[in-house]
Amino acid sequence: MEVYKALRIATVFTFLIAGIVPNIQAECEDYSPCACGQDANGNLYVNCINVLPVDIQSAFSRTTALDIYSLVLILPEGGGNIPADLLSGKRALIIDLLGTDRDLFQLIMDPAALRSSSSYTKQLVISKCDLSLLDFDFLRGFSRLEELRLDSASNIKPIENLPPLTSLVGLAIDNSQGFEALTNFPARAFSSLNHLYFYNDELNDQAIDIILNAFVTSTSANTLATLTLSKNQITRVPSQVLSLPNILNFALNNNNISLINTGAFSLTAPNKIYLNNVSLDTIEPGAFQGDYSFAEIDLSNNNLASFDYSVFQPILVQMAGIANSTGTVYLTKNPFSCDCGLAWLIRDNPNLLKATSGGTCANSTTFEDLNPGGYLNC
Numbered sequence: 001m002e003v004y005k006a007l008r009i010a011t012v013f014t015f016l017i018a019g020i021v022p023n024i025q026a027e028c029e030d031y032s033p034c035a036c037g038q039d040a041n042g043n044l045y046v047n048c049i050n051v052l053p054v055d056i057q058s059a060f061s062r063t064t065a066l067d068i069y070s071l072v073l074i075l076p077e078g079g080g081n082i083p084a085d086l087l088s089g090k091r092a093l094i095i096d097l098l099g100t101d102r103d104l105f106q107l108i109m110d111p112a113a114l115r116s117s118s119s120y121t122k123q124l125v126i127s128k129c130d131l132s133l134l135d136f137d138f139l140r141g142f143s144r145l146e147e148l149r150l151d152s153a154s155n156i157k158p159i160e161n162l163p164p165l166t167s168l169v170g171l172a173i174d175n176s177q178g179f180e181a182l183t184n185f186p187a188r189a190f191s192s193l194n195h196l197y198f199y200n201d202e203l204n205d206q207a208i209d210i211i212l213n214a215f216v217t218s219t220s221a222n223t224l225a226t227l228t229l230s231k232n233q234i235t236r237v238p239s240q241v242l243s244l245p246n247i248l249n250f251a252l253n254n255n256n257i258s259l260i261n262t263g264a265f266s267l268t269a270p271n272k273i274y275l276n277n278v279s280l281d282t283i284e285p286g287a288f289q290g291d292y293s294f295a296e297i298d299l300s301n302n303n304l305a306s307f308d309y310s311v312f313q314p315i316l317v318q319m320a321g322i323a324n325s326t327g328t329v330y331l332t333k334n335p336f337s338c339d340c341g342l343a344w345l346i347r348d349n350p351n352l353l354k355a356t357s358g359g360t361c362a363n364s365t366t367f368e369d370l371n372p373g374g375y376l377n378c
């Protein structure tokens with residue numbers, strides 16, 4: 001019965017890790033060749049592994065339960081053409097639809113493929129599919145859909161035609177390809193998106209501009225709180241973030257951003273900023289502006305040699321000024337030169353060290369171990 005646990009897709013989005021079955025409590029109706037389990041609350045879990053759509057349809061037409069809690073479909077090769085009314089009038093709260101290969105598995109959905117779930121489904125994951133022939137109109141009218149994730153997909157261009165999804169809170173696209181073909185992004189399909197997640201999608205600056213320009217002119221510009229652009233091919237901090245007034249968490253880690261300009265992070269009151277492992281060597285004065293009292297900034301794994309007053313003093317003062325603040329600048333794995341350029345911190349403001357973490361000189365001495373007396377002649 002562990003199979004039901006294993007098959008819920010592990011995901012970067014904690015809110016998508018719903019419905020792990022702690023114990024299978026009772027037998028279900030016969031969904032064969034799909035498998036079924038039920039948890040202590042009576043939630044139904046149905047997994048169809050290597051089952052052709054026509055056999056999924058007949059399993060659901062045979063059974064009587066209307067509401068499925070979690071439905072996992074791992075389609076067999078050649079099973080990528082989903083007909084109308086796949087679930088024979090039944091509906092599922094969480095749907096995971098998996099092909100077998102990002103490059104070889106063509107997903108085609110009849111516009112009515114999942115219509116019986118349209119006013120019910122809250123989370124949908126599509127994984128390991130080539131989307132070039134997918135008509136996203138099958139999602140028209142999905143009025144309760146909160147989370148949509150495309151994982152390991154290729155040829156994602158059809159997403160340009162996503163229909164309105166007015167309840168959508170989070171959109172995640174990861175390990176996917178084909179963004180270079182995008183000419184627009186369907187930000188207007190969302191009323192008030194809270195988080196937007198692009199991880200390992202080979203996105204370059206041009207693709208980021210197309211996506212974020214669409215967002216800053218949409219109503220979600222005012223609701224977006226989390227923006228993740230990690231592990232892509234970005235070379236500059238996207239300026240559109242300045243037009244997202246409620247952004248709290250902004251991840252740019254594992255890109256290639258050697259320079260951060262003045263005002264690039266002029267944000268209202270950020271919480272977490274990830275800039276680790278971006279080949280960063282230069283930060284201009286005033287790069288970080290706003291209320292940084294509770295901000296955590298990760299600058300680890302970069303090429304920073306200087307730790308300048310004009311960049312860091314104002315935000316460290318904010319962080320250190322609040323007794324229980326989690327505000328910290330993380331600095332491990334940077335080759336800091338601990339010359340007179342550090343006198344402002346080590347000699348003049350040692351109280352601000354507590355808002356830093358992991359600062360280490362190129363010669364391996366930690367900031368905390370530096371002797372203020374060594375800076376008297378600076």
Ligand SMILES: *[C@@H]1O[C@H](CO)[C@@H](O)[C@H](O)[C@H]1NC(C)=O
Pocket residue numbers: 254255256277301
């Ligand atoms: C840092 O990024 C490079 C590619 O830019 C990658 O090869 C490397 O694995 C990353 N390192 C860490 C610690 O994430």
Ligand SMILES: *[C@@H]1O[C@H](CO)[C@@H](O)[C@H](O)[C@H]1NC(C)=O
Pocket residue numbers: 256258279
């Ligand atoms: C980062 O960009 C620089 C040019 O700005 C380039 O020389 C370097 O190879 C890039 N590094 C990676 C890991 O892509």
Ligand SMILES: *[C@@H]1O[C@H](CO)[C@@H](O)[C@H](O)[C@H]1NC(C)=O
Pocket residue numbers: 324
């Ligand atoms: C920090 O202290 C303030 C005021 O004492 C309090 O309102 C707040 O809940 C505290 N925050 C945390 C994270 O402990």
Ligand SMILES: *[C@@H]1O[C@H](CO)[C@@H](O)[C@H](O)[C@H]1NC(C)=O
Pocket residue numbers: 338339361363364365370371374
């Ligand atoms: C490293 O450099 C700092 C600053 O110049 C110096 O105070 C410290 O003694 C050096 N540590 C070692 C182990 O050489």
